[in-house]
Amino acid sequence: MENEQLEKLRYPIGKYQVPETITEEHLQTWITVLEELPKRLENAVSGFSEEQLDTPYRPGGWTVRQLVHHVSDSHHNSYVRFKWGLTEDNPMIKAYFEKEWSELFDSKTAPIQMSLDHLKAVHFKLVYLLKGLTKEQLKRTFRHPEGNVESTLAENIGRYAWHSNHHFAHLQNLIEREGW
Known part of the structure; x- marks a missing residue:
């Protein structure tokens, strides 16, 4: 598979880019994406067979289950990062090794309903929190240990809305390619 095709499969909606100015409209759109993701994701995979759940979304990629x-x-990690950003002064957040987590036993074999239910709960809490943030709170920051990159909470809302759409697009593209 050509590099360009593989890149399109990896980043079907492109890479996340922080808008130069984050508007109220951006924030509302992003929060709506976060609010709707659990239901969209559950609807997309409801009725999938075990074989479908264990199908990679792209060559060399994670399975639907992963x-x-x-x-x-x-x-879940994002929710905790928002809380740290709100309660600590520009904290260095804890990174996690997502690729290694995806190789753990539970990620490879557990029923997806446990994560769908968890996502519903986390997003209910996250969206409730985000809808109540003030303009000043949205400017609060945290740092990521990879490159010591500083991010505002507003930027992070966009990042996780992008992340939601990014992975939903992986799933949607697979469904279309396979005719599911």
């Missing part, structure tokens, strides 16, 4: 567990794990 992808669902990853989104749940990642967004």
Whole structure:
């Protein structure tokens, strides 16, 4: 498979780019994406067979099962990062090794319903929190240990809305390619 095709399969909606100015409209759109993701994801995979769940979304990529567990794990970490950013002064967040997590026993074999239910709960809490943030709170920051990159909470809302759409597009593209 050509590099360009593989890149399109890896990043079907492109890579996340922080807008120069984050508007109220951006924030509302992003929060809506986060609010709707659990239901969209569950609807997309409901009725999948074990074989479908264990199908990679691209050559060398995660299976549908790993992808669902990853989104749940990642967004759980995101929720904690928002809390750190709100309660600590520009904290250095804890990174996690997502590829290694995806290779763990539970990510490869567990029923996806556990992660779908977890994602519903995490997003309910996350969206409730995000809808109540003030403009000042949205400017609060945290740092990521990879490159010591600083991010505002507003930027992070966009990042996780992108992450939601990014992985949903992986799933949607697979469904279309396979005719499911």
